[in-house]
Amino acid sequence: MSTPTDTTEFLNELNGGAFAxxxxxxxSEVASGVVEHGKAGKLVITLDMRQIGDSHMVKIKHKLxxxxxxxxxxxxxxxxxxxPMNVGSGGQVTLFAEAPHPGQLFERNETPIKPRT
Structure with missing residues (x-):
């Protein structure tokens, strides 16, 4: 079952927020021109996605x-x-990869620093 991507967060993550x-x-530019000149305007947003290697990541080409x-x-x-964006469980697309478990960055056997014994 797919988990919907948070659209607002997704758009704000593209190109570090610059795309949004x-x-x-x-x-604003198109709407102002439409009202000022009484003619139709147009705005097209295109998102092309390609998998990056064999990873759970996609390269999103965003065009305005x-x-x-x-x-x-x-x-x-x-x-x-x-x-580049990560595709998590359920298909949710985010800038950062999911942690193995909520609140946990690494699996216990993958921790970068071993506990003292």
Whole structure:
């Protein structure tokens, strides 16, 4: 059974939060142009995913492409970058890998420092 990815957290993790800011800016630019010039605008977000090797990671190519209506036509801009993300149990996509158990970073036999005896 799939576990849904937290969309807000996911978008804020792409490119360290810069992608979410770019989306917000583009929405404002397109909406302003639409209202000011009475013409349609367009904003397209594309997410392409590819597995990284044989790991539980994917490389997400995130692309933002938008067209702002102007008085005599349109003004367009696009940007595309990649962000590696982890795919956890149930398919949840996050920036950081899941811990083996809640609150635990390593399995007991994998701890970097052995306890004194």
């Amino acid at each position: 800011s770019q989306i917000g800016y583009a929405i 492409d938008y067209k702002v209506p102007t008085k005599r036509g349109t003004r367009s801009e696009n940007t595309a970058l990649d962000t």
